[in-house]
Amino acid sequence: MSRLYLIDDHAVVREGLRYVLEAAGHVIVGESAAPTPALAELARLRPEIVLLDLRLGLRSGFELLAEVQRRELGVRVIVLTMSDQPRHVSEALQHGAWGYLLKGAPSTELLRAVEAVGQGHRYLCPKAAEFAANALTREAEQGSAQRLSPRERQILVLVARGASSAAIGESLHLSPKTVDTYRSRLMSKLGLPDLPSIVRWAIREGLIDVNEG
Secondary structure (H helix, E strand, C coil), X not given: CCEEEEECCCHHHHHHHHHHHHHCCCEEEEXXXXXXXXXXXXXXXXXXXEEECCEECCEEHHHHHHHHHHHCCCCEEEEEECCCCHHHHHHHHHCCCCEEEECCCCHHHHHHHHHHHHCCCCEECHHHHXXXXXXXXXXXXXXXXXXXXXXXXXXXXXXXXXXXXXXXHHHHCCCHHHHHHHHHHHHHHHCCCCHHHHHHHHHHCCCCCHHHC
């Protein structure tokens, strides 16, 4: 069982959390409605897990997340919030959150999250996990784009605009065979199997106008 600290600006929420968690055998070592007193107590009480709301009156739970990470307090934070905004999920994970859970979740999911994080595993509710997966996909795509050389990017744009290898070679003073080599290389880097996928990628990245596709 884990030792937990609760941070939420609504007393009734903290009372409900305490009831559910203590009934499952967990120990609540403290609670707070605001980040500043919470930080002092976290350093003193050293809980294993913190349940943190992102909205703490006029303050933000992100401030506390950043401070916990900066001070290396050794606690694992589970964000428990009403917010299902993708940017909040992303920011919480960037600031070191171990879990992300929506307040509408059943108590069974809360207990699963606490158990998972207590065992050293991260826990994301289904919606947060979907956001995180989408963000990783976008980062991977952007990372691939950054690996393109200027010449590869130039050729990709011309290919997406419908130019043939011969026409591209003539405009860039390259042989059609060299153009084909560049084309194969950039398609491999970006994981693009055919011309339509090249066009869609170029439009999505803003390299060509949608009307050109």
